[in-house]
Amino acid sequence: MIRAGIVVTGTEVLTGRISDKNGPWISEQLAGRGVEVAHIVIVGDRPEDLDAALRFMAAEKMDLIVTSGGLGPTADDLTAEVVARFADRPLQLDEEMLEKIAEILRGFAKRFRLDQAAVLEANRKQAMVPEGATALDPEGTAPGLVVPAGERVVIVLPGPPRELRPMWTAALAAEPVCEVLARATPLRAYTMRMFGVPESEIAKSLREIEADGVDLAAVEITTCLRRGEIEIDVRYRDEATSVADKVREGLVERHRRETFSLDSETIDQQVAVLLQGHKLGLAESCSGGLLAARITDLSGASAYMAGSVVAYANEAKAELLGVDPALIEAKGAVSPEVAEAMAIGALERFGADVAVSVTGVAGPDGGTEEKPVGYICFNARLADGTVIARDPAIPGKRADIRERSALIGMHLLRNLLSGAEPPL
């Protein structure tokens, strides 16, 4: 069994001011390659604490150590130096890397009208590479490192996830890392996604599948409620393939309507495919632009996204979506009738053939007995009159309710466009 440890550096992570995204992400990547992650250690910017963490990983006989953070230009960014000492490989200036960083910084200095020489000097330490280590090209200005250290290999990556993630691929391609990973047996895995079913029901289904004679112990099943959807992750070695297949079949059979993805495809990706050739207009109130933001998150959205009217005020619903103020007066801004009028208005104003509207009580104030906080009305419709209307009560706090509103909008859009029966 190949074991790995992850060291996340940064006082801002240790003190809880920012939450660590890198440890869990790297852990998932390693698990997918059959590497067992034993420890994630978070340390501040003190060199002696980072060194202690590295020595702990060595004492625990990790084959692979991955660090994140501490590669910036400031004095408290000390990871390269500490790892170099740990691996007993003195730091040397990598002239080629210095030139790459200089190239990146020239544009940067120009944009911010900074003294180029001063910026370059501050970033010179980022081009220091331990002897015999592999430098990984920077995504920002900080190069990563792959450093052989006796019986183990240390991968050194920068802290910002958007730099770390692309550099991870380069790290895996470095020879010392390849050699370690070649000794691990990769796990197979699939991810199913469901919407509109509680986690406890999945646990029940799994017990039933086991009672039907499927040996669940042969696979590793993780069920996780993630941003309003259930993600079921099944990992297994080659020899357990038929068990894994039976688990999938058993779950789909029991939750056909709720299962929307068998291959880890997200609802956002599915909706993007379904929207090809269509023109979408949105009308949002309580979701406050979050549904539009989700739709436009994927590149290429301009092919089908006409726009969204975020009509927070009632006058905006009237002025920009043509909702009759008398209807709002009679039924209330949060009502299936106003949701319908908003969706029809979006079809018309955007010249769209698909529209979704969302209006609800996001809270914490504004709830009534009849329409409590979390009561949300949706209307998803095609220009031909096909419609899915729902008005669920969503649990949770303001942020949850807003996010869930956008998510339900995505699922109704999928059901509307694919003709699948909605799970709620």
Add this chain to the structure above:
Amino acid sequence: MIRAGIVVTGTEVLTGRISDKNGPWISEQLAGRGVEVAHIVIVGDRPEDLDAALRFMAAEKMDLIVTSGGLGPTADDLTAEVVARFADRPLQLDEEMLEKIAEILRGFAKRFRLDQAAVLEANRKQAMVPEGATALDPEGTAPGLVVPAGERVVIVLPGPPRELRPMWTAALAAEPVCEVLARATPLRAYTMRMFGVPESEIAKSLREIEADGVDLAAVEITTCLRRGEIEIDVRYRDEATSVADKVREGLVERHRRETFSLDSETIDQQVAVLLQGHKLGLAESCSGGLLAARITDLSGASAYMAGSVVAYANEAKAELLGVDPALIEAKGAVSPEVAEAMAIGALERFGADVAVSVTGVAGPDGGTEEKPVGYICFNARLADGTVIARDPAIPGKRADIRERSALIGMHLLRNLLSGAEPPL
């Protein structure tokens, strides 16, 4: 200096399927009491890995160790057992605690129609307490523990944050913990926020401040790039107050325009205050609703937020914001002129007195030499004609550019409403 380490247990946390909320939370609590947290270690449900983490904490001479998780009734919940062995204090059945748990479980078993005897038997292990340890009353069914272990004290808490947090107070009241905390000196702290300055410039300013004779070693300064803003966190003991003050003065003096917050207030909070008594209309293209989503994220936004037109398609810019199609044809949808027309359209259509427009090239496609990916035009204006217009080139990928667009929109709004000079 009193030092502490935190051990978070749970395979679901280690593998990244759920994100750890306890480590950062405990860390913040301890920092507020002047305890320096050196390490947070995340381990899975393997007893030997938990034991290794505890031994690491002992080797690093932690005065206090706090664990979370692994106190449930199932076979893989082993924290109490491992800590008892670590502290060399055999587990003993605590009859009083068993009765308390039984009391809780009787209601539980009844509600779920479970076999009471079976449930009690499964939970019997939760009443096992290391000899000489203090048991903390459960919030769920798992009691916590305060276990003296030679020169240090181990606080053992359950994993669910809603159980851990109330039990933390009880843990602090336990005598062995009081004794450790009495030796710590609480830290003071402030957080400054800046926008529109690179991190390397802050490093340079700090070097200058030090060269001016301010003893930076007397305070702990953390600089962190967080979602496009720089967060500078300064922690210090009473006797270093004048140094901390000089650091703040020195930084403000050098970055007056870029410093928007001296007291950890966020840009969102500031904009919310500034918008009181106003009516805001937005016109978004490339930010795709993210600016509206940010504005409506805070409760109470309906007092000033009229809405946003997310005009992704050019026809939507014309139809919903009254932008002259000939202007779009002549200048391009991404141009200061169209941004201006969008903002004026938002003022009119929403009947607003403040408007911000954003139109740009989010990429990855659609860039030209003249208007590359990341080129974004902003127009922030009041009904009286006061205006701030900017068209910066934003670095990064689609997601960064979109998020940064919304952020710049927030800052321009702040500058427009407060009369402060914009940092870019």
